[in-house]
Amino acid sequence: MEHLHLFDGIESHELMPGFHGKFVHTEGMTLVLWEIEAGAKLPEHSHPQEQVTLMLSGAFEMTIDGNTCTCKAGGMLTIPSNAVHSGKALSPVTLFDVFRPGRDDFPGK
8 A cells, every 4th residue: 555645646527517536535434636727617516525625726615414604725525424515616726525434435535
């Protein structure tokens, strides 16, 4: 198992329009570096994994269980298991997601 992961060397995958992700899987987590185009929409959905989102740049409007907020660089969102959430990139966005347990439905697993 590799322990050093350089995002520059990881292939990017566009999982939905405007969402370009680089994926790292560990035994119990999935980590994703996302580059998101301005205006790209995250459809409403839920998943059994807990999710932590760290905003690195830009602004993203997120609705979690009916509560809407705007997260900007330096902010962090926590999304509980099975919480219904959706969102929209208000500008070009770079963010880092951690999912626990890992996501078998993401590339590289």
